[in-house]
Amino acid sequence: MAIDLTSYRREAEEFLTAIDREYYLHFSGRQDDFEIEPIYDRHAGLFSREAVDGLREASAPAALVEFATQGHIGRETKSQSAELARCEAALEVDWDGERIPFRSAAVVQANEPDPDRRAQLDAARNELTESALNPLLRELLDTSHALTSELGWPSNVAMCEELSGIDLRALEAQTSAFLAATDESYEQVVEPQLRRQIGLGFGELRRSDLPAFFRAPSLDPGFPQERLVPVLRETLGSMGIDVDAQPGVTIDTESRPKKSPRAFCAPVRVPDEVYLVIAPVGGRDDFAALFHEAGHTEHYAHVDAALPFEDRYLGDNSVTEGFAFLFEHLVSNPEWLSRRLGVEDPSAIVEHSRASKLVFLRRYAAKLAYELDLHAGEPLEGLDQVYARRLSQALHVDWPTSSWLADVDDFFYAARYLRAWALETHTRAALCERFGPSWFEDPQAGAFLQELWRRGQGAEGGEGILAAVGGTELDFQVLREDLGVAA
Ligand SMILES: [Zn+2]
Numbered sequence: 001m002a003i004d005l006t007s008y009r010r011e012a013e014e015f016l017t018a019i020d021r022e023y024y025l026h027f028s029g030r031q032d033d034f035e036i037e038p039i040y041d042r043h044a045g046l047f048s049r050e051a052v053d054g055l056r057e058a059s060a061p062a063a064l065v066e067f068a069t070q071g072h073i074g075r076e077t078k079s080q081s082a083e084l085a086r087c088e089a090a091l092e093v094d095w096d097g098e099r100i101p102f103r104s105a106a107v108v109q110a111n112e113p114d115p116d117r118r119a120q121l122d123a124a125r126n127e128l129t130e131s132a133l134n135p136l137l138r139e140l141l142d143t144s145h146a147l148t149s150e151l152g153w154p155s156n157v158a159m160c161e162e163l164s165g166i167d168l169r170a171l172e173a174q175t176s177a178f179l180a181a182t183d184e185s186y187e188q189v190v191e192p193q194l195r196r197q198i199g200l201g202f203g204e205l206r207r208s209d210l211p212a213f214f215r216a217p218s219l220d221p222g223f224p225q226e227r228l229v230p231v232l233r234e235t236l237g238s239m240g241i242d243v244d245a246q247p248g249v250t251i252d253t254e255s256r257p258k259k260s261p262r263a264f265c266a267p268v269r270v271p272d273e274v275y276l277v278i279a280p281v282g283g284r285d286d287f288a289a290l291f292h293e294a295g296h297t298e299h300y301a302h303v304d305a306a307l308p309f310e311d312r313y314l315g316d317n318s319v320t321e322g323f324a325f326l327f328e329h330l331v332s333n334p335e336w337l338s339r340r341l342g343v344e345d346p347s348a349i350v351e352h353s354r355a356s357k358l359v360f361l362r363r364y365a366a367k368l369a370y371e372l373d374l375h376a377g378e379p380l381e382g383l384d385q386v387y388a389r390r391l392s393q394a395l396h397v398d399w400p401t402s403s404w405l406a407d408v409d410d411f412f413y414a415a416r417y418l419r420a421w422a423l424e425t426h427t428r429a430a431l432c433e434r435f436g437p438s439w440f441e442d443p444q445a446g447a448f449l450q451e452l453w454r455r456g457q458g459a460e461g462g463e464g465i466l467a468a469v470g471g472t473e474l475d476f477q478v479l480r481e482d483l484g485v486a487a
Helices: 005-027 037-042 049-057 062-076 078-090 102-111 115-150 156-164 168-198 207-215 217-222 225-238 284-302 309-313 317-330 334-341 347-374 383-395 410-435 443-454 461-468 477-482
Strands: 092-095 098-101 249-252 264-269 273-277
Touching (some): 005 264, 005 273, 005 309, 102 115, 168 477, 217 284, 225 334, 249 284, 317 410, 347 410
16 A cells, blocks of 8 residues: 555654653653653554555655654664663672762763773773673664665665665765874874873873863863853854744753753754753853754754655754754854853863864764674674774774674764764854854854754755855865864
């Protein structure tokens, strides 16, 4: 029976609205329950084998087929994912006589000042990952690969390339060229910042030290709690966006005991009901997270309501992540830091951000290359070694094999982030060229962004945005130049 695209779209939108509403209510601390199972049950037909095949036969837009396919694989692996979550939630790390929940160990490690204690905790986490989580992760991976081939694709790579429209191997060629071009300057850029923040050079650096380096608590005093939400309102206001007058946007800053400590955006109805949720604590990380989520929020809240469902909610997430990065980048922009937060000497913040970004870009480039190996449809023997080798080479530090299954983004989300970083750099360059280095205080720049946001992330995706900002191809050399790294 032929699938009715109109009713499929309507039901898919109802489903996402229900899921995102439940997510918002639970993680904002307004509701204890998190009842997503009944929502999946009510809309089970969206993710059936028949729906996936029907959409493909009807030559439905790729974003709809992608939604159905990912949902299908998610549904078929639901009990395995639940088992993994239960196991992870119950795990405790034994660390120097202390027992701490596995899930909070990463945060504890980032805040631990003693490098040896960080290394001990990292080793204990790796051991648990290998003994308790890897067997479950391996089962989950095998099942999802089997489902991919049942659906008729030779590999997960082939499926993701077809459904996302992203040439993953061409992207990997570009990001590997970025790795090669930045390899020689990498330590020169990063080492002074490592020394400044954690007192270590590459000679002594261990993988377990990196989270403490990113955390950089010495930079927090420039980012006081009481300025967090006001500075977002002011920044948007000077771009000509009065966030309190936006009917579709709710900024939820109320404090509740069970509110998520991390800011998030819940696009419940796009563009008419979008929540930006924050439990304001302050510190640089908190500002960066709030601005990142504000980028998502403004993007979704400006999407043209007349666009089809898939162009409002689905499609190329490089677009929404690109706008999130654009806002997040303000928090390390020297002009913004001095004008909005009165930071007298922003250089420490700017230099730390530049070094961290180079580490992140190189890490994601290595991850993309590895994930292409992992999902190539070939046997998985030896891939733990491939993972460790690629990450070690990219980051110039010994990288353990233990997270070869845990450190994997579903359906090549790493590719979306990499494209988003490139898109953000192109967009920011266009804003600076047209409106000057203080573009974030120009209502015309705000109007320019609003026009881009209206497009959603449909058929043209990231390439459409790129063309609108005057670019021709997503180029990773602009990232290298933007970071001021010599080739
Ligand atoms: Zn994001």
